[in-house]
Amino acid sequence: MQMINSNDEQTRLTAIIIFAEIEDDKVQNALLNHLSNSKNIDRIAITYSLFMHSGKFEQKFIDSIPIDEQEIKKLLVLDSPQGSRLRAPYLRIIKAVGDVAMHNDKALDKLKSIYRHSDGWQGDSILEMIMSAERSRGKNTDFLLDTL
Incomplete structure (x- = not known):
């Protein structure tokens, strides 16, 4: 507490x-x-x-989950006391959004917003989540890559 x-x-x-x-x-x-x-x-x-x-x-x-750039950037600050970005608490939140995006359109839209403000390994990881969600829905991921 x-x-x-x-x-x-x-x-x-x-x-x-x-x-x-x-x-x-x-x-x-x-x-x-x-x-x-x-x-x-x-x-x-x-x-x-x-x-x-x-x-x-x-x-x-x-x-x-925010959609404005400033709040998304706060969410993307992956800071961990152990210095391991892979265990960062905020990354768990983004991964959960990716899991929900498999069946929830609003979550997928928010994940795409997060992706637009990410870069580097964060962006790569989030893009994989988006691609997985789109594939599970039977969408053409080649066209998706062009639009993102």
Whole structure:
């Protein structure tokens, strides 16, 4: 609870995102209590964690994903205390959007928005998620590459 209530944004967000892996009703209830007062990146982290706990918050999670450049760039800041970008908490959020994009048009559109503001290995990883979602829908991925 101290980590969730921390004034340090990185500590708070990392705790909320990592709590998605903990099967504990107390943690889930604490996150539900914080949801109504949360906004921006905190809201994304909380809805992600709640979605991962039960799957019931899928639409709230997707709705929390930003479409404007400034907020997307905050989401793309992949910072990890261990220095490993592959284990970064924010990457878990983007991967979850990619998983939902397999069957949800709004999630796919948001994933494409995130891709437009990404670069390097982030962009490559997100593009693979988009391609997988489009292939699962039977779309022509060659045409998609031209449009992105």
